[in-house]
Amino acid sequence: MVTIYALEGCPYCETVSDRLDEADVDYECEWVPALHSGRDEIKRISGQRAVPVLVDEDRGVTMAESENILEYVDRTLA
Template identity: 70%
Template structure:
């Protein structure tokens, strides 16, 4: 499955992660989520919480939230 990014359209933190993944040349799939937190059941299922962005790296068994953590992971692991 590779790398998936759970993101919300127009979310500035999600945009930063999108930009970092693109700049690093990482192939990934975006899972667009609902604006309502209460409707983000898939995000809750994979990460235990409903906030975005959430990065899932199936190849390395990593799931993480918080854009700063994800940006650091992209820079140190995926770039």
């Protein structure tokens, strides 16, 4: 199971979602609050409050930073 934590309207989040769609990866999108102070779940999962964050439960991978996520999708999930 792949989950993406994203903020509506975030261009980096949209890029990651688009790449997952292009790679035909089944994933869930969890929308996070706009205010960083409301992102406790993201902080608990990834150690930071920034998005996007990808969680690949099957492989035990949690990562942030859109460029890293895009590379992971291309290398591992595509």
